[in-house]
Amino acid sequence: MSEMILDDQPQDDGTAVNQNPVERAAALLKERFPDAVTDDTRDGYTGLMVSADKLVEVATALRDDIGFDYLSSVTGVDQINDNKMEVVYHTYSIDQGGSGLVLHVQVDRDNPVLPSLTPIWPGADFQEREAWDLLGIHFDGHHDLRRILTWDGFAGHPLRKDWKEVFYEEDHKPFGSRWPGGEVFRAEEKTVYGKNVRYPEGWLPTGDEYDVETEMYTGITYTRDQQSGMKTDKLTVNMGPQHPSTHGVFRMVVTLDGETVIDLKPVMGYLHRNHEKIGERNTFIQNLPYTDRLDYLSSMSNNHGYVLAVEKLLGSTVPERAEWIRILMVELTRICNHMWALGFLLNDLGALQTPMLYFYLERELILDFFEEAAGSRMMCNYMRFGGVAYDLPDYVREQETISFLEELIYEHIPAVLDQGDGLMTNNEIVRARSIGVGILSREDAIAYSTAGPVLRASGAQYDVRRAEPYSYYESLDFDIPVRYNGDIYDRYLIRMDEMRQSLRILEQVLPHIKATKGAPIVDGKPQYAIRMPNAGESYGRVENPKGELGYYVTTRRRESNPDRYHVRAPSFINLTPLGKMCEGHKVADIVAILGSIDIVLGEVDR
Amino acid sequence: MENNPVLIEYLPIAVLIGIALFFAVLLPVLSLNLGPKPKENARSKMIPYESGIVAIGEAQRRLPVKFYRIAVLFILFDVDIILLVPWAVTFRKLGLYGLAVMGIFMVLFILGDIWVWKKGILEWE
């Protein structure tokens, strides 16, 4: 626990002109690309408007010369009223911290083609695929532009405003089924064993050789390797979706040479429900419970990011007690989530369920507290715009809340952390399995847009709570743990460190909770039917246990539901470098590397 | 056989092999007859399991077994060890002479081991 560096000094921008980095960067860009870069002057919008043909140059300059080296989020927006497709890039500076520079790129809606940013930021890979999948924006130069969340045979791009859900939203319903004829192929046609397939008489599917060639396998179906002396075959194995250790319905197409991984492609979307479309149809407050279901292990943090984004649009303030309660809840969630993550990581290393179940008891206590406070253990739906839903309960487990929390924070959790530390951290097999495996360098971690523990274990000390403080984090005393090797073991240690830092935060929060007892917990009257006072965009980002969780929300004036609602899901984006991390390792390591990234499929697939 | 005490020692083992065979046949036969029969249209059940995805290609093909050199070594070393067994039973009688002879053998054995190790054959990945 030695490599922590205190990073709570205000950032010194180092210029004589008193400008913040974002303004300086914007000015520099405008100076260098006078034709291509202009201010975004739309009402309620910030950032720059970049023309599509200069996008690559602007992004390169931004990354290399101006220091905004971290592409956090890529969002496609359908501006149907202007007949434009818009792509919003949120870029940040890892070293300087601070708020981000937002680039808007608008292209023709009928032929939306943009240059791909994957050569500059490989982390844009999955996000561009997502924008292609859901909005039909074509990224020129993307090496593998396939559907990612919806299935291969899906018709249309569902987040386009003029997309109608077939059969249900059509004006007239010419078909007896949900699929319009001819345009789509059924899942059954891809698997020769489906029920709807009529087989020839006497034909046994298992009897003869067949080839299922989908786009998935192109480029990874190896035949004979002529290079080596012995003629041996490569083996392409699917791990998942029905696999015990993919943390849900996640699929990895792995090509093996012996047991050595030579190629790995993640496939996701088996749990896709188009969360963002649901968000656009819901009113602002209706959408809160849906955010619980993203990363269902840390619903409080999900709530927090969303209410921050909407509060920015509403311009509402949060009373003091509500802020302290929010920090209390979010940090407890972090502990909860990391306990779960470490338990499962050890489980993936083959330790049966013992470590997980040892962490279980204290996690139970936290969940009991959540249940008393919010009414639900995991789907908390606890925060509201301008506050929280309910005040803290008087009693938890027949104990006064404050004394329960004190016992939890000062006794139970430190004890279980010490126990876990003693049992696992220096275990020979854990070290042998995890040190030097799945290495992600600092440069790669930043380029691949990873966030949270994955980023910090690779040596980038970046935490939204410090880089762009929200809530009362600025006034709290805690360290951002950082590790430098970027392997599984460091990702394990960093979570241990973070839990201890969360305890430090909680110790500082408790007196405030005590002191503000009885104070209001919501700003003004609780609002249900919200009409947005102003049009505009907002991006609320929080440090979720799994990384930076961002909500991009745009709205029009007097609207009651968002115009575009996008989630920057840390689990999803952290998966981008998975293939790179796994290459050259063994089958057994894949599972451990995946476990060390700590994904939740509810958030990956959305 | 009656006159050969060595073979009589092995007679119970022959009987036990019979018993083992009895259990080994009985269990699958019972299981195959007691359990429900596969349905006619259970085709998807019949395909090899690969996490719920239809597998591409056969699994039975030339897979690279990278540790084949270790496998060859194993046979050599295993034979060496088998040679040690009769010596281990009689070495008290053989005394220092036996120890010296086996010492030469063991030196060769260890030299071989060291050579293999230095050659990097044990580092098969």
Place this chain on the structure above:
Amino acid sequence: MTPGQIALRALIVGFIVSFAIITGFAYTTLLERKVLARLQHRVGPNRAGYIPLPRRGGGPERKLLAGFLQPAADAVKLFFKEDMTPGKVDRITYTLAPMITVMPAIILLAVIPWAGEITIFGAEFTPYFAIAPGLNVAVLFLLAITSISVYGVVLAGWASNSKYAILGGIRASAQMISYELALGLTVLIPIMLADSMNLGDIVAAQANGWFVFRQPLAAIVFFIGMMAELQRAPFDLLEAEQELSAGFNVEYSGMRFGMFFMAEYMKMIIFSAIIVVLFFGGYRGPFVDQLPGLGFLYMILKIIFFLFMMIWIRASFPRFRYDQLMGLGWKRLLPISVFNFIIVAVFIVLQEEGVFDSLLKLLGVG
């Protein structure tokens, strides 16, 4: 005794011991599940079968030994499950593989001494109670038969024609070639100490002290090698659930699937018995000379101890990767056991030749 009598006795004793071991296998699974559960703050199986004890003053009755019928329920379930043969398998090998795995586990029972010289129902067992007593190459027999069962696993993996199964099968062979050497060398040490390959003699030689106290290193190496041979955690690579779903047995169902488990747990019991015989005094214990029947009890208690150790280790440690496992076998255990063997051999010979006596005399101690 005539050969006919010997065969008849072997048949009767063999059946009784086999049934006992099969029951033992069933209850080892229960032991494992219960102990694992307790180690993980859980309860374990507690529904199938209990002895109701009425509670004084009414209230719900107490349940004694809850779950003790779980193995029976499991067995019935396995028998009545659909035992299907997938379409693309190599049928003959697929059917033979579980048999090849189970048979060695039963055949290994032949030489294990369960008690000393004993008379049961008028039948006299000399020199000790075993199915095939007096086999003078018993240790070699054990090593030979053990190696056979790995064929079952490799063939099961190959015949299944599933990628996970094949990877599991390859891992099985990798594991076998890594640990047999260390195991074979370590077994020599009790042979040398007892000067016999007869397991009865080895047990008798431990009357004045178990070999584990004279050769703890050999016992530890044997225990590690034994767990690798048994494919128990942390060496359970070939059925690594997290990696290969179930490894070599992924395509099996019904009792043919159960047979792999049967072989694994029976071998657990038998190897526990072997390590007890080689290093922990076998059936010897207090008063065993007066009451030979106690030998069974000591044997069973010692076996349960080792079963518990294996379960405990399974609950505590993550799994090795299979190149690490081979490295451990070839680069650690093999050199250790080679040098241990040499040291033991040299010391015993020098002692026999009286070198130590003369040395001590030279130093003026003796």
